[in-house]
Amino acid sequence: MDPGDGGQPATGPTWTTGIATIFHENCVRCHGSGQFSTYAPLQTYEQVLLRLENIRQKVQLFPSWGTQMPPFPGGERPGVCEPQHAYSNDLRMSEQNIADILTWIANGTLRGTGADPGEPLVAPGPATISGATEYPFTEGYVMEIADTDEDGHKDDYACIIVDPGTVAGNRYYSGIQINPSQPQVFRGAVVWLDRNRESLQYVQSGSPRTHGAQWYDCTDGFGFTGDILSGYLPKGQPVSTPAGSAVAIPGNALIVYKIHYHAHYDHVDPEDMEPLPQTLQWPDTTSLSVKWESAPARTALALTFGNYDAATANGTGNLNAPFLIPAGAASHVESMVTTVPGPSTATYAVWAVQPEMNLAGQTVSVSMGNQTTQTQACLGVVPRWEKSWQMPLTYDTAVGAPTVRGGDRLRIDCEYRGRANGPMTLAEESCRAMVGLVPTN
Numbered sequence: 001m002d003p004g005d006g007g008q009p010a011t012g013p014t015w016t017t018g019i020a021t022i023f024h025e026n027c028v029r030c031h032g033s034g035q036f037s038t039y040a041p042l043q044t045y046e047q048v049l050l051r052l053e054n055i056r057q058k059v060q061l062f063p064s065w066g067t068q069m070p071p072f073p074g075g076e077r078p079g080v081c082e083p084q085h086a087y088s089n090d091l092r093m094s095e096q097n098i099a100d101i102l103t104w105i106a107n108g109t110l111r112g113t114g115a116d117p118g119e120p121l122v123a124p125g126p127a128t129i130s131g132a133t134e135y136p137f138t139e140g141y142v143m144e145i146a147d148t149d150e151d152g153h154k155d156d157y158a159c160i161i162v163d164p165g166t167v168a169g170n171r172y173y174s175g176i177q178i179n180p181s182q183p184q185v186f187r188g189a190v191v192w193l194d195r196n197r198e199s200l201q202y203v204q205s206g207s208p209r210t211h212g213a214q215w216y217d218c219t220d221g222f223g224f225t226g227d228i229l230s231g232y233l234p235k236g237q238p239v240s241t242p243a244g245s246a247v248a249i250p251g252n253a254l255i256v257y258k259i260h261y262h263a264h265y266d267h268v269d270p271e272d273m274e275p276l277p278q279t280l281q282w283p284d285t286t287s288l289s290v291k292w293e294s295a296p297a298r299t300a301l302a303l304t305f306g307n308y309d310a311a312t313a314n315g316t317g318n319l320n321a322p323f324l325i326p327a328g329a330a331s332h333v334e335s336m337v338t339t340v341p342g343p344s345t346a347t348y349a350v351w352a353v354q355p356e357m358n359l360a361g362q363t364v365s366v367s368m369g370n371q372t373t374q375t376q377a378c379l380g381v382v383p384r385w386e387k388s389w390q391m392p393l394t395y396d397t398a399v400g401a402p403t404v405r406g407g408d409r410l411r412i413d414c415e416y417r418g419r420a421n422g423p424m425t426l427a428e429e430s431c432r433a434m435v436g437l438v439p440t441n
Contacts, residue, residue: 012100012103012107012110013100013103013104014110014111014112014113014114015045015048015104015111015112015117016111016115017114018100019100019101019104020117020119021117022093022097022101023042023048023121024121024122024123026070026093026097027042027069028041028042028043028121028122029123029124030070030071031043032120032122032123033120034183034184035123035184036183036186036187038184039264041120042055042121043119043120043122044119044120044121048109049109052105055069055101055105056101056102056105059098059101059102060098060102061095061098070092070093071386072087072091072092072233073382073384073385073393074087074090074380074393075382075384076383077363077365077381077383080365081365081367081380081381081413083378083379083380084377085395085399085400085402086396087393088394088395088396089237089391089392089394091233126179127238128177128238128289129176129177129240129289130291131291132175132292133164133292134179134287134288134289135162135164135255135287135288135289135290136287137214137285137288138214139211139213139214139215140284140285141158141211141215141259141261141283141284142282142283142284143185143261143263143281144263144280144282145263145279145280154261154262154263155187156260156261156263157217157218157219157261158211158217158258158261159199159202159216159218159222159256159258160214160215160256160257160286161194161199161200161203161214161215161216161255162254162255163254164255164290164292166251167251167252169251170250170251171249171251171292172246172247172249172295172296173241173246173249173290173291173292174240174245174246174247174291174292174293174296175239175240175241175290175291176191176230176239176289176291177238177289178191178232178257178286178287178289179286179287180284180286181284181285181286181287182282182284182286184282185262185263185284186260186261187261187388187389188231188232188233188260188388188389188390189231189258189260189286190228190232190257191229191231191232191255191257191288192222192226192227192255192257193226193227193229193253193255193256194253194254194255195227195249195250195253196224197253197254198223198226199222199223199224199254199256200254202216203215209223218258222256222258225307226256227304227434228354228356228433228434229255229302229434230354230391230392231390231391232391233389233391238289239352239391239394241300242298242349242351242397242398244296244297245298245299245300245438246293246299246300247301247302247436248299255290257288259284259286260388262388263280298438298439299439300436301341301348301435301436301438302436303341303410303434303437304432305336305338305410305412305432305435306336306356306412306430306432307336307426307432308321308323309321309322309425309426310322314339315337316337317337318334318335318336319335319337319411320333320334320335323425323426323431324423324424324425325416325419325423325424325425325429326418326423327418327419327423328418328419328420330418331362331415331416331417332415332416332417332418333415334413334414334431335412335413335414336411336414337410337411338409338410339407339408339409339410340404340406340407340409340410340437341406342406342407343406343407344405345406346405346406346439346441347403347404347405347439347440348405348439348440349395349397349402349403349437349438349440350380350395350401350402350403350404350435350436350437351394351395351397351436352392352393352394352395352434352436353380353392353393353436354390354391354392354393354433354434355380355382355414355432355433356390356430356431356433356434357414357416357429357430357431358387358428358429358430359387359429360416360417360418360428361385361414361416361429361430362385362416362417363383363384363385364381364382364385364414364415364431365382366379366380366381366410366411366412366435367379367410367413368404368408368409368410369409369411370404370405370408378402379402379404379435380393394436397438403440410433410435412432412433414431416429
């Protein structure tokens with residue numbers, strides 16, 4: 001019998017016989033002490049009971065775009081883009097876990113009589129890349145909010161430049177990981193490659209963006225056209241290339257990562273929603289880890305394409321040029337196309353897909369058109385775009401991954417909602433993707 005259940009026998013899952021484990025494995029990595037969602041903790045039975053309706057809504061499986069929690073950008077769009085292989089870094093709960101939570105709520109949230117799960121639940125430590133070189137953000141950044149009710153939530157953006165030092169020829173990396181020092185205000189990040197060291201112009205004394213020799217303000221974007229390398233979700237896994245492979249980048253290139261900070265008063269005290277009597281500060285010294293390799297057996301690609309405003313002579317580029325999102329459009333799609341490099345005999349496994357749009361983005365999918373069979377295959381899809389939560393959707397090439405050939409067409413379809421006060425161009429929006437490829441022959 002469960003105390004508080006009216007004397008009826010406990011049926012279905014209970015907190016102590018499975019539900020606590022689901023929250024431990026899926027929720028407390030963000031909804032725990034010192035983490036991004038510490039203001040809505042889910043570490044104890046009592047804390048979960050306080051948020052039942054919100055939990056029920058967030059974990060429901062919607063056919064058109066999946067679930068909201070745990071946050072993971074990948075998914076499926078039935079009839080539009082349905083990946084045929086599982087993402088290896090999928091943070092979403094299993095359908096069985098979802099069903100167990102919903103059943104548990106419907107049955108009256110029984111605590112159960114099993115062994116206490118050990119509250120508060122504590123998330124396991126972050127995954128790391130073995131043998132990586134860590135590049136510290138030595139100058140640091142102070143995220144702060146003032147002591148007024150109106151400034152209780154704030155978003156800031158900082159771009160940190162990592163200079164690994166120049167080398168002759170190419171440099172090769174097999175893994176990238178961001179290491180937040182203040183996870184409670186660290187909403188997400190995107191990592192770019194600066195091939196031509198253009199970001200340095202923003203840390204010069206004459207730049208209005210500059211804040212130091214290592215970082216600059218990038219509320220309005222990176223300020224240069226770079227290649228996508230990676231992204232980061234709170235408590236996401238490191239991004240690694242398939243075994244025995246590494247991505248080549250120019251030996252004098254810089255790596256720049258953009259952090260999205262989002263602060264709350266209630267990050268300090270989740271039970272007190274009133275303003276605190278002083279400015280709150282979080283000095284951040286986030287670092288970047290990169291696993292460098294000697295020349296690998298297989299050179300992987302992180303192929304970035306898109307953001308075309310016109311078509312090119314060979315039929316690639318923007319399929320419906322020029323890029324223009326009409327004012328007030330409920331749904332507008334822009335499509336970009338490029339060609340997989342190499343001869344038709346060259347085959348590649350897709351190890352990662354990371355689309356990118358901006359604030360007006362709604363959904364985005366990346367697909368491949370086989371030039372020999374004239375068939376289309378979905379490589380990756382983000383059915384519910386969220387600019388702040390970007391990360392590569394990775395495949396385990398040892399288990400199963402999409403494949404492409406030289407000459408195949410890669411396509412990205414970006415769907416937007418137009419704003420009311422005028423059209424948008426590429427100066428304000430984005431439609432591009434990184435597709436990670438590794439040779440299989």
